[in-house]
Amino acid sequence: MDTKLLEYTLRLGDNALILGQRLVEWCGHGPVLEQDIALSNIALDQLGQARMLLQYAAEQKGEGFTEDKLAFFRPEEEFKNALILELPNEDWGFTLARQFYFDTYNYFLYSELLKSSDENIKAIAQKAIKEISYHAQWSAEWIIRLGDGTEESHHRIQKSIDDLWEWTGELFTKDEIDLFAENDNIGPNLDVIKENWHEKVSQILEIATLKKPEAEWMQSGGKQGSHTEYLGFILAEMQSLPRMYPEANW
Amino acid sequence: MTKETSLEDRFQHYVDAENKIEPKDWMPEKYRKTLIRQISQHGHSEVVGMLPEANWLTRAPSLRRKVALLAKVQDEAGHGLYLYSAAETLGADRMDMVKDLLSGKAKYSSIFNYPTPSWADMGAIGWLVDGAAIANQVMLCRTSYGPYARAMVKICKEESFHQRQGYEIMISLANGTPTQRKMAQDALNRWWWPSLMMFGPTDDLSPNSAQSMKWKIKRKSNDELRQEFIDKTVPQAEYLGLSIPDKDLKWNEETKHYEHGEIEWTEFYDVIKGNGKCNKQRLIARNKAHDNGEWIREAANAYAKKQSERKKHQAA
Ligand SMILES: [Fe+2]
Ligand SMILES: [Fe+2]
Numbered sequence: 280m281d282t283k284l285l286e287y288t289l290r291l292g293d294n295a296l297i298l299g300q301r302l303v304e305w306c307g308h309g310p311v312l313e314q315d316i317a318l319s320n321i322a323l324d325q326l327g328q329a330r331m332l333l334q335y336a337a338e339q340k341g342e343g344f345t346e347d348k349l350a351f352f353r354p355e356e357e358f359k360n361a362l363i364l365e366l367p368n369e370d371w372g373f374t375l376a377r378q379f380y381f382d383t384y385n386y387f388l389y390s391e392l393l394k395s396s397d398e399n400i401k402a403i404a405q406k407a408i409k410e411i412s413y414h415a416q417w418s419a420e421w422i423i424r425l426g427d428g429t430e431e432s433h434h435r436i437q438k439s440i441d442d443l444w445e446w447t448g449e450l451f452t453k454d455e456i457d458l459f460a461e462n463d464n465i466g467p468n469l470d471v472i473k474e475n476w477h478e479k480v481s482q483i484l485e486i487a488t489l490k491k492p493e494a495e496w497m498q499s500g501g502k503q504g505s506h507t508e509y510l511g512f513i514l515a516e517m518q519s520l521p522r523m524y525p526e527a528n529w
Numbered sequence: 530m531t532k533e534t535s536l537e538d539r540f541q542h543y544v545d546a547e548n549k550i551e552p553k554d555w556m557p558e559k560y561r562k563t564l565i566r567q568i569s570q571h572g573h574s575e576v577v578g579m580l581p582e583a584n585w586l587t588r589a590p591s592l593r594r595k596v597a598l599l600a601k602v603q604d605e606a607g608h609g610l611y612l613y614s615a616a617e618t619l620g621a622d623r624m625d626m627v628k629d630l631l632s633g634k635a636k637y638s639s640i641f642n643y644p645t646p647s648w649a650d651m652g653a654i655g656w657l658v659d660g661a662a663i664a665n666q667v668m669l670c671r672t673s674y675g676p677y678a679r680a681m682v683k684i685c686k687e688e689s690f691h692q693r694q695g696y697e698i699m700i701s702l703a704n705g706t707p708t709q710r711k712m713a714q715d716a717l718n719r720w721w722w723p724s725l726m727m728f729g730p731t732d733d734l735s736p737n738s739a740q741s742m743k744w745k746i747k748r749k750s751n752d753e754l755r756q757e758f759i760d761k762t763v764p765q766a767e768y769l770g771l772s773i774p775d776k777d778l779k780w781n782e783e784t785k786h787y788e789h790g791e792i793e794w795t796e797f798y799d800v801i802k803g804n805g806k807c808n809k810q811r812l813i814a815r816n817k818a819h820d821n822g823e824w825i826r827e828a829a830n831a832y833a834k835k836q837s838e839r840k841k842h843q844a845a
Contacts, residue, residue: 310822428828
């Protein structure tokens, strides 16, 4: 078992899982039925990707591991998702601003994963890229709509864009796992993703008549397993039933 | 004979000949009103019906179940949309219908005012509640109003999928650990009677039904539909090895139907009156979603307006 590849797979899988888990909280509570359906679609895609990635991770871990074992029986510090994804949904604007930052990142990331030297990751990226492109387009359109909508929406979405900014840096900070992936052509050079991301985000924010945040301090730690206070509650809720009845099949 | 009655006669003949009424056709005002009320209530039921199951989305015990449940609840939102559109073909306005729901003026199916304390409720709701809905909706696929009938055809396909999905949850619980079996039985105990009540009061106490049957909006009586549902569902419970919580339930060899015990109608009317465990929460949740979404809807409208003005300027 290649522990670095496993680690890389878990990061991708946990990003999809934790975001999907956050998004399902909106189902039934969206601002209008059409958008409730649209966000549920994104949640479905994220959870679908999470399943493929965690299945692959389980396969690497070997005997006795399954996607559900990984989702429901790992403690906090073994989750490797980016911190931005575990933040509470707050209002719809905050949720969409997070989507915009993350979908844009994911779009550039998965476009590169299409060329991965790892056949499994490549195959998953091929399945996911169409969904992810659509998410990135959808969330960018909403940022424009809210930024250039009413005065209230402009102020509210600007605040979310600002508040989320410090959580974006982690997506592009390389550690040994990212370097391993880059060197073995499993994943991309994050510097390139960062450049593309900044260009796209600047462009959309400008159309949306919003200001791009300038703060330099960035939070980090999620992908190494060092989380905010929120993840514990996400897991307490998500894992409650399988952990209460570990011998049961559902 | 007045002109009005002759139009009504012609309408009745047309319906009797199994023709579908379309939005532009003449129809009695009462036919239109009955349909608007029924279709909008049906739409509200789909939308409020998302809530008891959405309650388990964050806690579904496997990723496969989580995805399936989310897809199901999302389908219900789609059903709400189809139905509101069908009601709009009769001249109703979606915002007005939604406001009536939020103010508590409009009704929705009482079944969604029951709580879902257990994961097994996701099985029981799919199996029994979607199952009862199907019995009703299969009939409505042949209702006399064209857009309603066509919406129902689409919806029915998805509902039978939901029912199978719910039943499949029941199968894994019924064949699982003793605790899981207990969960399944407990859910059946709680959902059985409310499901039977979904078909509405008994025929002798259902005053509006006769006119709806004459206009072929309804094609089977409440009691007939209830009986169909029971006959279909009892063997399914037997297959699961679960017992239906009705000591008077028995097979009648002569009629080839199951006979059931007395339904507790006082409970039904209590829940309708607003005394169910979740009546208040359901409306609070819908109102909160609506109020919190106001600035989003306003922004989307404002942006769309700006865009169309920009286009006009460019064209000019
Ligand atoms: Fe439905
Ligand atoms: Fe359904």
